Amino acid sequence: MRLLDAAYDQRYFSNFGTLATRLADRMAAVYLAPGYQGVLCSSNTAGLTAVLQALDVAGRKVALPDFTFAATPQAVFAAGATPVVCDIDPQTWELSPESLRAAFEAHSDIAAVIHVRPFGLIRDISGVRTVCAEYERPLLIDAAAGLGAPKDGAGFGSAFGEIEVFSLHATKVFAVGEGGFIAAPASMIQKIRAAMNFGFNPDRTYGEGQNAKFDEFRAAIGLAMLGKMDAIVPKRQAHAAFYDELFAALGGFGTAQDPGPTPWSTYPVVFEQPVTATTLGAFADNGIEIKKYYWPGVRRGYVGGREMHAVDLTQSLAMQDRCACFPVYSDFSSDMGSQLRERVFRTLSS
Numbered sequence: 001m002r003l004l005d006a007a008y009d010q011r012y013f014s015n016f017g018t019l020a021t022r023l024a025d026r027m028a029a030v031y032l033a034p035g036y037q038g039v040l041c042s043s044n045t046a047g048l049t050a051v052l053q054a055l056d057v058a059g060r061k062v063a064l065p066d067f068t069f070a071a072t073p074q075a076v077f078a079a080g081a082t083p084v085v086c087d088i089d090p091q092t093w094e095l096s097p098e099s100l101r102a103a104f105e106a107h108s109d110i111a112a113v114i115h116v117r118p119f120g121l122i123r124d125i126s127g128v129r130t131v132c133a134e135y136e137r138p139l140l141i142d143a144a145a146g147l148g149a150p151k152d153g154a155g156f157g158s159a160f161g162e163i164e165v166f167s168l169h170a171t172k173v174f175a176v177g178e179g180g181f182i183a184a185p186a187s188m189i190q191k192i193r194a195a196m197n198f199g200f201n202p203d204r205t206y207g208e209g210q211n212a213k214f215d216e217f218r219a220a221i222g223l224a225m226l227g228k229m230d231a232i233v234p235k236r237q238a239h240a241a242f243y244d245e246l247f248a249a250l251g252g253f254g255t256a257q258d259p260g261p262t263p264w265s266t267y268p269v270v271f272e273q274p275v276t277a278t279t280l281g282a283f284a285d286n287g288i289e290i291k292k293y294y295w296p297g298v299r300r301g302y303v304g305g306r307e308m309h310a311v312d313l314t315q316s317l318a319m320q321d322r323c324a325c326f327p328v329y330s331d332f333s334s335d336m337g338s339q340l341r342e343r344v345f346r347t348l349s350s
């Protein structure tokens with residue numbers, strides 16, 4: 001409430017206000033690479049759409065991985081483009097550079113690429129960057145669950161100029177309720193802000209755009225949240241380390257390799273068999289809520305009437321039914337770990 005004083009003093013509550021600007025600048029200082037700036041937006045989905053609008057993709061195609069949440073292809077549709085769905089690398093669960101190359105070869109009108117950081121895992125993305133550089137196309141990263149742990153030394157962003165979008169939804173670690181954060185090279189910021197503000201030009205003519213602005217109430221929550229991240233993230237990392245040990249000891253489960261500085265909004269596990277309603281029910285009966293993400297993938301999940309293209313999706317189709325996420329808590333303790341271990345053993349032996 002105290003953080004809102006500036007908004008009440010000025011009687012100014014939205015449209016890139018003092019608090020939203022202060023929060024974006026502070027987040028940029030903590031999380032972004034030099035030369036990058038941050039803009040807050042109403043959701044990750046709206047942020048992805050605004051960036052695609054700023055990149056002028058309407059009427060052309062956008063490549064993206066099959067293994068992602070509904071919001072990724074929906075942002076492409078909202079920006080007036082057609083998705084080209086690509087396969088993932090079975091080791092990282094991320095967009096495969098080879099599959100992306102196959103998409104470029106099959107579709108000469110791909111205007112941009114969206115790479116997804118599944119579950120907010122922060123990996124090296126140089127393979128995809130190289131393919132985008134080769135075909136001279138911009139790279140947008142959907143890192144919905146990736147914000148919270150400072151990125152060791154470097155920060156998000158690179159000399160390549162990729163644009164990265166994060167979710168601040170209540171289910172994420174840096175949570176304000178509904179919101180998103182766009183990290184972009186300083187030269188792109190004005191175009192993105194315009195797309196978030198109905199596409200208005202200075203003379204009030206307008207192009208592609210929407211309302212994706214972030215109000216001062218959410219900015220105040222974000223300023224409070226920023227102050228808590230240093231306490232929250234290590235607890236979540238400890239919880240993930242606990243799961244690493246547990247699943248390694250159990251054997252037969254795939255877990256995230258090279259997770260990087262992820263804040264662990266959730267802990268993904270790949271089972272040997274498909275995760276069915278019976279599996280979910282067995283864990284629920286023992287007090288653990290596990291959720292299937294990103295299931296079904298884009299190709300099987302989208303049942304609307306818009307045009308969509310896909311290349312070979314063998315790897316995504318082979319793993320998406322077997323993946324489920326375990327809860328990660330910011331108040332993780334060794335007592336909680338003992339309880340969880342006992343409940344997981346009980347579920348798997350039933």
Ligand SMILES: Cc1ncc(COP(=O)(O)O)c(C=O)c1O
Nearest residue numbers: 043044045069071144167168169
């Ligand atoms: C990969 C991915 N993209 C986009 C979103 C949507 O984010 P938001 O709810 O902020 O629009 C999610 C939400 O979980 C997601 O996992």
